[in-house]
Amino acid sequence: MSPTPAAAPSRYTFGGDEHVFVEISESMSLPAFFKGMAICTALRERALPGVSEICPANASFQVRFDPDVIAPDDMVRVMQEIEQSVGDAPGDLATRIIEVPVLYNDPWTHETLMRFRERHQDPSSTDLEYAARINHFSSVADFIEAHSSAPWFVSMVGFVAGLPFLFQMVERERQLEVPKYLSPRTDTPKLTLGYGGCFSCIYSVRGAGGYQMFGVTPAPIFDPAQKLPYLKDMMVFFKPGDIVKWKPIDRAEYDRILAEVEAGTYTLPMRPVTFSLPEFLAAPDSYNQKLLQVLHGD
Template identity: 60%
Template structure:
């Protein structure tokens, strides 16, 4: 891993207080694992002068106080951390697995996508039908099974507050990939589940968007009002490194879970998990089963 990623690492100044580090030009689990591992180590050592650490898909950014540490000194420390992490014999990450219930093919995203068909590559079909077809699935149901059966890594949180970007934990040749709308929509229902490129997302709030829409989740993921016990004072549920397992639900279960959420009684199913990158690379399908077993054994 060290040769693959270190050769591509680029350090860039972003104003007087930020250092941006690009580990790879494309998203890979190797690059993401390196990014999350470096930023976790940086937090652990509590380097004086560090104000904020923001991991992303295959990069990260650090905000620092230039009166306490220079850009050059910070880069030296980050290069040392990258070498340390890259040379680890055991590449593991302490994280959690989170179940996200999803009502696929729901009436709200359907109504919305039909209002914006002129913005779409295929105005004659729905987003699910289009995604299934271009990814080689025989039916919408088969596509939904592919989306929900495998785990996804939360690689970054952003764009709007609390929105998780998720990367599918399967070999690259089997990744679901769907282009964004030709033109963005001016409306997307709150807690819509969808895909743009290779990233699945959950829209934390209602608003504009361009990702293909597949369904909605009743699970609150952003809580500025402080009404959801499963969300802490940060107001944001997901963290980079979380592993998400979607679960298809029917309308009856969706309504019951939504009612619980509206009362502040939603309880997500979660379990601690140690992710092992090498074990995953050796047997991705077997590892997906391990993730599912870990979630439902607890």
């Protein structure tokens, strides 16, 4: 993956009287994500009077401000100054790498997807079978290996409380892509591992959804009661910039982890890490292996 050339200036638009929306790029990329994160971090550090919310997204972000405290044009001017100071290729990000267990091809998402085949592109196959075929894999097992072998970036959290969107950390030509359902389902099991476009997600709660369903994780990622050790600091677990490695598990391991979750003792394996965008862009596969060595304590 070669370094991305200098990007065009971001597009600034107002959303009503209290919001500025900034589009870094029309397409998702790690350089666009990093640039948005760097601007958001610098703006947060300034503690600008009148700014109440800073919400990063995949390749954009939105800021809420009080126009009685800071004039809209002044708000944009400050953000543009920060963008110029950040430049096009921010370097390092202090974050964490997390291993998330996944039971692929589980019975609960299978039962659900079979109820909604009339809304799917291929009613004769499962979501995983369809995803494997259109991405030119010879088997579901090969597709799961491609999905779970490389780490993923959490690029934004939202849609419903605690739901992370994740971008695969591989060269663009190796990105897995699967369209959403033709029309959304009215049901998706809680903690479903979903896929739409080039993004993975975890449905933090049960509800409607249109992403393809690949499996489930036994590990809660949103809990207002904050019963588990890794949710003590905040009821929403994931943050933009987190790095995630999916770990395929079998039903016995799923049941074992679920028992620990119910006992309040389970914790997700994770370690702090400093991610270098230039190093990753220079050699994605070897850099990913270094990240996984950090995760496993090697």
